[in-house]
Amino acid sequence: MAKDKQVVAPTLTRDEPAKKVTATTTVYPKTVPTRSSVADPIRRDTASSSALPFGRQNYTLMLAGIGIILAGFFIMSLDKEEFGFGFLGLTLGPIVVMGGFVLEFFAILARPKA
Known part of the structure; x- marks a missing residue:
C-alpha cells in the first residue's frame, strides 16, 4: 500500500505576499494600461x-468695479x-456700491477678446 503524500499549504506572513506559481504558468508583474494624451479630455495644450x-x-x-465699490x-x-x-x-452710497458689484459681475462673465 502506497502512502499518499500530504501537501501542506505554506503559511503567509505580512512581509511575504502570496505567490501563485504553478508548473505551467509564470507570474508576471501586473502592468497598468496607460492612456495616450490625445484621448485624454482632461489634458489640454500647455500653451493655453x-x-x-x-x-x-x-x-x-x-479694477474699476473695486474702485467704484470703495468710492x-x-x-x-x-x-x-x-x-x-x-x-x-x-x-447714494449703497446705490454706488451696488453699481460696483454689478460691474464686477459683468467683468467676470464677459468673454475675453481674442
Whole structure:
C-alpha cells in the first residue's frame, strides 16, 4: 500500500505576499494600461493652460468695479447725520456700491477678446 503524500499549504506572513506559481504558468508583474494624451479630455495644450483666465478688458473692469465699490463706501462715510441716516449714507452710497458689484459681475462673465 502506497502512502499518499500530504501537501501542506505554506503559511503567509505580512512581509511575504502570496505567490501563485504553478508548473505551467509564470507570474508576471501586473502592468497598468496607460492612456495616450490625445484621448485624454482632461489634458489640454500647455500653451493655453498657462494663459490667464481673463483678458485685459476683464481685469480693467474688475479694477474699476473695486474702485467704484470703495468710492461708495467713502460716500457713505461722508454722511454727517447721526449714525449715517442721511441721504449719502442710506441712498447714494449703497446705490454706488451696488453699481460696483454689478460691474464686477459683468467683468467676470464677459468673454475675453481674442
